[in-house]
Amino acid sequence: MIKGSQSIQFDKSPFLISSGSIVGKKEGEGPLGNLFDVVGEDDLFGEKTWEAAESTMQKEACLLALGKAHVTPEEVRYIYGGDLLRQGIATSMGMEALQIPMFGLYGACSTSGEALALSSMAVAAGYGDLMLAVTSSHFGSAEKEFRFPLGYATQRPLSAHWTVTGSGAFLVGTRKSHVRISGVTVGKIVDYGLKDSQNMGACMAPAACDTIIQNLEDFERKESDYDRIITGDLGYVGQSILFDLIRKKGKDIKPNHMDCGMVIFDQKKQDTHAGGSGCGCAATTLASYILPKLEKGEWKRILFVPTGALMSTVSFNEGESVPGIAHGIVLEHC
Amino acid sequence: MIKGSQSIQFDKSPFLISSGSIVGKKEGEGPLGNLFDVVGEDDLFGEKTWEAAESTMQKEACLLALGKAHVTPEEVRYIYGGDLLRQGIATSMGMEALQIPMFGLYGACSTSGEALALSSMAVAAGYGDLMLAVTSSHFGSAEKEFRFPLGYATQRPLSAHWTVTGSGAFLVGTRKSHVRISGVTVGKIVDYGLKDSQNMGACMAPAACDTIIQNLEDFERKESDYDRIITGDLGYVGQSILFDLIRKKGKDIKPNHMDCGMVIFDQKKQDTHAGGSGCGCAATTLASYILPKLEKGEWKRILFVPTGALMSTVSFNEGESVPGIAHGIVLEHC
Numbered sequence: 001m002i003k004g005s006q007s008i009q010f011d012k013s014p015f016l017i018s019s020g021s022i023v024g025k026k027e028g029e030g031p032l033g034n035l036f037d038v039v040g041e042d043d044l045f046g047e048k049t050w051e052a053a054e055s056t057m058q059k060e061a062c063l064l065a066l067g068k069a070h071v072t073p074e075e076v077r078y079i080y081g082g083d084l085l086r087q088g089i090a091t092s093m094g095m096e097a098l099q100i101p102m103f104g105l106y107g108a109c110s111t112s113g114e115a116l117a118l119s120s121m122a123v124a125a126g127y128g129d130l131m132l133a134v135t136s137s138h139f140g141s142a143e144k145e146f147r148f149p150l151g152y153a154t155q156r157p158l159s160a161h162w163t164v165t166g167s168g169a170f171l172v173g174t175r176k177s178h179v180r181i182s183g184v185t186v187g188k189i190v191d192y193g194l195k196d197s198q199n200m201g202a203c204m205a206p207a208a209c210d211t212i213i214q215n216l217e218d219f220e221r222k223e224s225d226y227d228r229i230i231t232g233d234l235g236y237v238g239q240s241i242l243f244d245l246i247r248k249k250g251k252d253i254k255p256n257h258m259d260c261g262m263v264i265f266d267q268k269k270q271d272t273h274a275g276g277s278g279c280g281c282a283a284t285t286l287a288s289y290i291l292p293k294l295e296k297g298e299w300k301r302i303l304f305v306p307t308g309a310l311m312s313t314v315s316f317n318e319g320e321s322v323p324g325i326a327h328g329i330v331l332e333h334c
Numbered sequence: 335m336i337k338g339s340q341s342i343q344f345d346k347s348p349f350l351i352s353s354g355s356i357v358g359k360k361e362g363e364g365p366l367g368n369l370f371d372v373v374g375e376d377d378l379f380g381e382k383t384w385e386a387a388e389s390t391m392q393k394e395a396c397l398l399a400l401g402k403a404h405v406t407p408e409e410v411r412y413i414y415g416g417d418l419l420r421q422g423i424a425t426s427m428g429m430e431a432l433q434i435p436m437f438g439l440y441g442a443c444s445t446s447g448e449a450l451a452l453s454s455m456a457v458a459a460g461y462g463d464l465m466l467a468v469t470s471s472h473f474g475s476a477e478k479e480f481r482f483p484l485g486y487a488t489q490r491p492l493s494a495h496w497t498v499t500g501s502g503a504f505l506v507g508t509r510k511s512h513v514r515i516s517g518v519t520v521g522k523i524v525d526y527g528l529k530d531s532q533n534m535g536a537c538m539a540p541a542a543c544d545t546i547i548q549n550l551e552d553f554e555r556k557e558s559d560y561d562r563i564i565t566g567d568l569g570y571v572g573q574s575i576l577f578d579l580i581r582k583k584g585k586d587i588k589p590n591h592m593d594c595g596m597v598i599f600d601q602k603k604q605d606t607h608a609g610g611s612g613c614g615c616a617a618t619t620l621a622s623y624i625l626p627k628l629e630k631g632e633w634k635r636i637l638f639v640p641t642g643a644l645m646s647t648v649s650f651n652e653g654e655s656v657p658g659i660a661h662g663i664v665l666e667h668c
Contacts, residue, residue, distance in 0.1 A: 001460055001461070002411075002460070002461065002462060006435045008461055048652075049652050051648060051649065051652060052652070052654075077336075078520055082440065084421070085646065085648070086420030086421065086479075086646045086647070086648065087418070087420065087440065087442065087644070087645065087646035087649075088440045088644075089644065089645065089646045089648065089649040089654070092523060092644035092657060092659075093644075093649065093654060093657075095523060096523040096525055096657055099522055099523075100522065101340045101520035101521060101522050102520070102521070102522065102523060102659065103439070103441070103448055103451075103452065103520065104439065104440040104441045104448070104659075105437070105438065105439060105440065106416065106421065106422045106438040106439065106440045107437070107438045108421065114437055114438070117437075118437065118452065121455075121456065121459065121461060122455065124459070125455065125458070125459030125460075125461075126335055126336070126459075127335070127336065127342055127455060127459075128336060144648075145420075145648075186412055186435035186436070186437065187435060187436070188433055188434065188435050188436065189426060189429060189430040189433075189436060191430055310421070310422075310423065310426035310427075311421065311423065312419065312420045312421035312423045313420070314385055314419070314420065314423065314478075314479075315385065315421075315423040315427065318382075318383050318385060318386070320386075320423070320427060323426060323427075323430055325426075325436065325438075
């Protein structure tokens with residue numbers, strides 16, 4: 001069951017039973033627009049604040065995932081959820097209505113991987129038949145949390161990301177589906193000493209490299225054993241750094257790499273610079289674009305690696321570097 | 335293994351092998367002062383900022399727990415850690431040095447319970463022989479994060495808590511010790527609609543009641559089956575509300591209740607109002623005061639219930655209420 005130094009291979013793999021995705025207007029206008037379950041008309045989803053909107057997205061994403069599987073909230077044993085906001089309020093306020101026992105998580109944009117890892121670990125251990133993994137991000141609440149008030153219309157460097165407004169929820173359990181979670185690789189904190197919070201791709205690429213290499217080693221696999229190796233939100237800058245770092249380890253993932261941050265927006269038409277980011281980026285791309293390909297068997301096995309940049313405005317202002325973390329989830333068609 | 339609607343009883347209980355506690359000057363002058371492993375001379379622990387001090391406390395608490403058990407960081411499979419700061423930077427920056435794969439958590443002051451629950455669940459599932467659970471809080475960084483700059487010398491209402499400067503770390507694993515974690519009760523978010531962030535005891539008491547009642551029900555126990563039922567940081571205000579709420583459920587925990595926030599400071603001499611609070615409060619009290627009593631067998635079985643108030647300055651300013659969450663950990667002498 002324990003594989004190598006950081007991974008677990010499940011003896012009895014839990015299934016990814018269903019998913020729910022809900023996004024904002026801009027995401028709906030992007031290349032994956034018609035694949036999401038719900039696209040909001042504005043980014044407030046009927047609420048008065050971005051934070052409340054984010055909470056509503058989380059709740060709706062969970063209800064979508066539950067609805068598709070004809071499961072009620074009472075049947076779900078535990079929720080594993082998180083977001084980018086201080087003290088995870090989007091999750092706390094959003095999940096309250098479901099009244100499911102909850103583990104609150106924080107792993108920056110890697111949180112969807114963390115939530116899937118912990119929920120599949122819990123199912124495989126027999127701690128319950130149904131768990132929910134949910135994450136979200138919101139452009140408005142994230143800019144407010146990490147950068148400048150939107151009203152300033154601050155210029156953004158080309159290395160900056162555009163936070164995805166969206167939430168993805170996943171029902172993980174023992175009930176058979178066409179996608180199973182066969183293993184996980186839990187990530188370490190990797191710090192190359194970079195301090196540019198407007199270049200998160202560069203900050204996260206070393207962590208992505210570390211987790212991918214460790215996954216290949218722990219499971220004794222080669223790059224081509226995965227139809228795709230899919231990072232969360234490295235974007236254009238982070239991807240090229242990742243390729244270099246992986247090459248230095250004697251591996252090459254260029255032919256089968258994909259980054260959720262690069263497919264969720266049309267970089268040129270939508271002016272999203274380095275690409276999409278946020279807890280909602282990898283989660284909604286997994287729910288809308290990746291899972292259907294796994295369900296149909298178009299892809300047999302993928303490595304899903306959401307990446308997170310660990311920082312806050314306080315750590316940034318105090319001159320701390322921005323370390324990264326990435327968790328790897330092995331998803332297989334079955 | 336699954337017990338009732340929210341609990342797990344471990345077939346093969348993991349052991350709480352060792353602990354580490356490190357606190358600030360004020361905590362060192364309190365009633366538990368001579369029980370902590372390390373008491374700082376000031377609250378900076380050699381660092382330049384409170385946030386960096388908190389990171390250092392976390393690292394040192396982990397090293398203390400590891401050292402006592404003669405374990406190296408390389409032998410630990412996963413860390414489960416969290417703190418109160420936005421984006422959990424105390425944990426991210428503190429745990430980086432240990433290079434152990436990490437799950438970042440957020441459950442406000444309930445996080446020590448969350449970390450112990452997840453690490454014991456992982457050990458019991460066979461995902462590794464050694465896990466670390468660590469949490470921290472710091473008076474300086476918490477006041478800055480949640481309230482006013484200390485330089486304002488703002489008056490505090492009597493219902494306010496004094497955030498504990500401290501970190502507690504716990505090594506959980508398969509190696510036999512005299513304390514085992516026999517079960518956990520995962521908490522739900524409970525919201526009574528209170529909006530006073532300076533009265534966290536009142537905000538958290540309903541969640542504590544919910545988890546305690548659920549634990550008794552799930553494990554089919556009565557109050558007296560526990561030598562102590564120990565909440566994290568309800569304080570004087572929260573405790574009296576908890577007693578009332580529990581009484582309404584037809585139970586009485588008055589004879590065997592203890593609250594970490596009420597024992598860590600001398601309320602009158604130290605002017606700490608409602609009592610201590612923070613992720614470090616329950617964790618350092620468990621490490622210094624509770625565990626030795628369990629190890630010696632003075633207490634045979636306790637229910638440890640850290641409680642958290644889910645809020646941020648943003649949620650508070652936007653008029654949201656302050657829901658609570660509490661996780662229950664059953665610790666037994668063996």
